[in-house]
Amino acid sequence: MLVQRMEIDRADGRTPNQLRKLACSRNILNRAHGSASWSQGETKVLAAVYGPKAGTKKNENPEKACIEVIWKPKTGQIGKEEKEYEMVLKRTLQNMCLLTVHPNTTTSIIIQVVNDDGALLPCAINAACAALVDAGIPLKHLADDFSSCNMLLSGRKWARYTGPKQDRRAAIEGICIFSFSKFDSVCTS
């Protein structure tokens, strides 16, 4: 995956490979067993982890722990997009956690979108990882120590993109979201 220099005018004057300012804070919610907030520029996501709680859901394997993800959008009702994000997050996080340590339990991860300004899914993956670490859930590895990122394709060249959504969505030719583990391989894309 080569990243080449290119001339893209980005609205905020960033170079193609430059990320926005990242900020993370943990333990912000008192009631949750683990919580974290992750922001990339203006995009901010809050993640809370409750668990492990007793019992698994109906069709899940009782010999392993079960992960449940609930995605709450900033506005509007829960629709297909939210369900897709839930599924992607669940599959990614399920394979990062050591499920056999607490069998027959459920860990719930609730994602609340505080502000969406592009690169929402990577921000959510990072926030969820941070919240899981804060809750002390045993993990095999992290999604590359918190760096999933969005890549923008325009005119056959790639640029790392965590930029604002509104003005760029129309202009882009493709969006890729890659989540890497420490083994330098793709967990989610």
Place this chain on the structure above:
Amino acid sequence: MMGSANSGDLSSEMEVDAFRRLFPLRFHERHLLESIRPDARMLGKARDTTLALGAVASADGSALAKIGCTTMLAAIKMEVMTPTAESPDMGCIAIDFHMPPICSPTVRPGRPAEAAPVVSKQLSDTILSSGMINLKDLSLVRGKASWMAYLDIYCLDADGALFDAALLSAVAAFSNLQIPIVALNDDGRVVVVSEENEGGKLKKEPVNKEKRKLKLSSIPFSLTCILHKNYILADPTAEEESIMETLVTVVLNLSGQLVSLYKPGGQFLAYTSAIQDCMALTRQRVKELKKILDEAICDMEMD
């Protein structure tokens, strides 16, 4: 008997079916060691695919696609609507994917299946972003009337690779689509001219003279693969999907350009070489699917 090679554990006295239910992963891995799958397919081979166009007579375009046992029925209904102010010369496509309880024992009436909204969104994204349909073709009168195409895909049998079958049936339905004739009625609104009125008794002037077909460019075709240890299994069945959870879906168009690569998490992390192998398998599959689609269109035109 399958299990007789394992000595000293329960599986040595078991029949094949019981071993398959109780130790599914080991059952499949025993097959993978011989580079074959339980249904005697090679690892990179997809199941038999058939397409039937025009399956639903009352719809404007429809198709029934079967990949192995996975069956999808796609139907398109066209409706006239007012275009939005931002795009007055473009029509609209609404794609919905349904999994009724008939398709699988795990889907219950009243509780929508987990996979349904995800596949629905994936389909919308793929079809709209691949540029297969130029929305300007769906326009009737700029700023006043344009077509809204409702594409509904029903899963009749869910046996793995749902997205592949759904995409194939959607593409086939669009290639079978005939845009109906419309006319302006007395209120100045555009209405669809029904078949009975056609025998020369038309009071209204039709806006478009004859039923036309949509022109499709860069048709997307897809292949879902499972990654398990260092094996890549193309076109999984539902049993394989439930045991080995790491799926990769690659969507390519006819010129070999990548439309979408989708790997939603999963136990096995994919190295670059695995992804490239999946792409190579998809390229072969695109050629097969194109042939099947062309044959189905020819059969339809001959009738």
